[in-house]
Amino acid sequence: MDRIIYTAMSGAKQSLERQSAVANNMANVSTSGFRAELSAARAVPVNGQGYATRAVTTDSTPGSDFTMGSFTTTGRALDVAINGEGWLAVQANNGDTAYTRNGGLQVDPTGMLMSQGRPVLGEDGPIILPLNAEVSIAGDGTISAREAGTQAQAEVGRLMLASNPDGRMARRDDGLFGPWNAQGGPMAALPRDENLQVISGTLEGSNVNPTEAMVAMIDTSRRFEMNMKVLSTADENDQRANSLLSMN
Numbered sequence: 001m002d003r004i005i006y007t008a009m010s011g012a013k014q015s016l017e018r019q020s021a022v023a024n025n026m027a028n029v030s031t032s033g034f035r036a037e038l039s040a041a042r043a044v045p046v047n048g049q050g051y052a053t054r055a056v057t058t059d060s061t062p063g064s065d066f067t068m069g070s071f072t073t074t075g076r077a078l079d080v081a082i083n084g085e086g087w088l089a090v091q092a093n094n095g096d097t098a099y100t101r102n103g104g105l106q107v108d109p110t111g112m113l114m115s116q117g118r119p120v121l122g123e124d125g126p127i128i129l130p131l132n133a134e135v136s137i138a139g140d141g142t143i144s145a146r147e148a149g150t151q152a153q154a155e156v157g158r159l160m161l162a163s164n165p166d167g168r169m170a171r172r173d174d175g176l177f178g179p180w181n182a183q184g185g186p187m188a189a190l191p192r193d194e195n196l197q198v199i200s201g202t203l204e205g206s207n208v209n210p211t212e213a214m215v216a217m218i219d220t221s222r223r224f225e226m227n228m229k230v231l232s233t234a235d236e237n238d239q240r241a242n243s244l245l246s247m248n
Helices: 002-027 210-247
Strands: 040-045 055-060 071-073 080-083 087-091 097-100 105-107 113-115 134-137 142-146 154-158 168-171 177-180 197-200 202-204
Antiparallel strands (some): 040 055, 071 202, 134 142, 168 177
C-alpha cells in the first residue's frame, strides 16, 4: 500500500512545483524578451534496504524555451530588439555580468543606461549618457547622443552584444541568464559577437503562449487533484484492511 502513497505523494508535490513554473510564465506574458521556463517530471527510485519497489516523482527544469518572440515596432529610440540568437550584457546586482533579451532600455537620473533596473554594459563597463540628450542606437549597437542646443552627435558607447554558440544559456536565480559550456559548467563573461545586430525602435515580446500556459495550469491543477484522490483512496483501503484484521 505504501507504494501507492510514495507515487501519489511525490506526484502531488511535483504538480505544485510545475504549477510554480507555469505561473511564472503566465506572469511574464507581457515581459519583453522573456523566455518560457520548461518543466519536466521523472521517476527516481528510493534508496535504502527494502525500498527496491518504491519510486518517487521529481520535478526538474531542464532549461528554457529559446524560441524568439514576435517583434513590435514602438518608434522609441531606446527600444532595441536583438536580431538573432544573441544577448544583451547587463550588470547583475552582485556585480557579475549577466545576459538578457529585454531591450526596453531606460536612463536613470544619473544618466546610466538601464535594463529592468540593471546597468547595461558596454566595452568599458556601464554606459553613461548625457542628461536630456537625443539618443540614437545604430544596428551594431553603437549609441550616439546629441546634447540640447547642439547639432553634432557624439558616440557615447556601444552595447555589448554576445552569443554562446558552443554552449548554452542557463537561467539564474535573479531571472537573468548566464553562459554554460558544453560540459555543463558555468563560464565567464562572453566576448562580443560582431555579427549580431539590433533593430532600433523595436521590442521583442515574450515567447510565452498565454493559451498554452492557461491549459498547462488547468492540467497541472487536475493532476494535483487526482494524486490527492489516490492518497485518499489509499487511506480508505488501509482503514478497511485494519477493520478486517481486527475482526479476525
